[in-house]
Amino acid sequence: MTASPAPPRIVIVGGGAGGLELATRLGDRLGRRGRAQVTLIDKARAHLWKPLLHEVAAGSMDLGQHELDYLAQAHWHHFRYLVGEMVDLDRERREVEIAPFIDEDGVEVTPRHRFPYDVLVMAVGGVTNDFGTPGAAPFAVMLDTPGEAARFHRRLVNACMRAQSQTEPLRPEQLQVAIIGAGATGVELAAELHKTTRELVAYGLDRIDPEKDIRLTVIEAADRILPALPKRISEATQKLLAERRIQVLTGARVAEVTASGVRLADGRQIPAELVVWAAGVKAPPFLRDLGGLETNRLNQLVVGANLQTTRDPAVFALGDCASCPWLGTEYRVPPRAQAAHQQASHLIRELPRYLGGETPRPYQYRDFGSLVSLGRHSTVGTLMGNLIGGSILIEGLFARFMYVSLYKMHEYALHGFSKVALDTLARMITRRTEPQVKLH
């Protein structure tokens, strides 16, 4: 009698918008029946869908209610989870190298080790690109992780408490927030902060007058806000920001971030106690020359349309860390949650074919449009993008519904219908019994 061959080892690095959906559904499809051993490696212990980070930063979302433990998800969906940061790749031996995981007390939890694979999927996402601007790293907050978003929120609450308790007049930069980058993240954060700072102050911080004392400034180098989206959305959004008296500076290049604000290239100083850098994305620097794989100037792994890296068919990449052709156009697929979601769905179908010896089919990006949320009641965006050979502008409740459904689709891919319905109901109930803004 011959022993049956060991199941192929699929290793996914990065459990974000794309990687966690892939691990979950491959676990259900292949891991459950022992047809493959699926392993997810992530440097974090819990997952949060990244487009929610600006709400965590502003305090309108409780991180604890939306974080998902990797260990529990792995248990429920038949994959293995390893905590640790991937730092290197040995393509000859087909092993990834993982750095030691050190806890907040400086104690080693897992040692440096190597982990073998037959198929590797890189899904490590992106990080904020500060383009080497002086002062950006020490003085600006980047919204790359839930920890950073929560840190920004604590600094915001502390700034309000400090202003409330001091007897002398406010310094010029006090309670001023500068947001660098008027892409979707910067604009949504400004609108969310406008709402939550007012709610925060209403909890007894009576020495602060939000209209007079709190100023939000969005700084954008391009000549309009939301430069990557159609002009009609920029104009509609600009109007909504103006109604909230959020200052918008366009055509303004940041030369330096300092402890007391932002200096622009034309010499203007924007006083700010809190600075958020929300402009530009690149892939994590460790990808450059990782195992000799091809990368572009943003450190993204270059992949063909079937999501295989150009120099190694056993290594796939998806999401923000991949530079993938957008078939039928001269562009590359943009770094968006909907792209990561679609690419994960594509690999769920194609990886079993690849393991069966077939060539994976090409992935076609479908642009379903873009939506920008300016709080609970104002959402604008385009729908369908190039699917209908153009786009239609949508606003109001319908746009809000479409915006929320993006996250619901992600939750649905991770949990299925009944858990999403129950979770949504539970959150609706707790929202009624808790403050609308996080106060600590």
Ligand SMILES: Cc1cc2nc3c(=O)[nH]c(=O)nc-3n(C[C@H](O)[C@H](O)[C@H](O)COP(=O)(O)OP(=O)(O)OC[C@H]3O[C@@H](n4cnc5c(N)ncnc54)[C@H](O)[C@@H]3O)c2cc1C
């Ligand atoms: C504030 C904000 C708002 C956004 N809003 C929107 C939006 O409204 N709509 C939209 O379409 N897109 C939005 N995006 C972009 C969207 O979040 C990303 O395109 C999407 O999350 C990319 O998914 P991903 O799977 O490639 O990576 P991510 O979701 O970024 O996940 C990457 C994962 O890899 C892990 N990781 C990283 N490095 C390592 C390593 N070395 N070893 C192990 N694990 C590692 C991380 O911990 C993380 O879990 C937003 C992004 C931000 C930051």
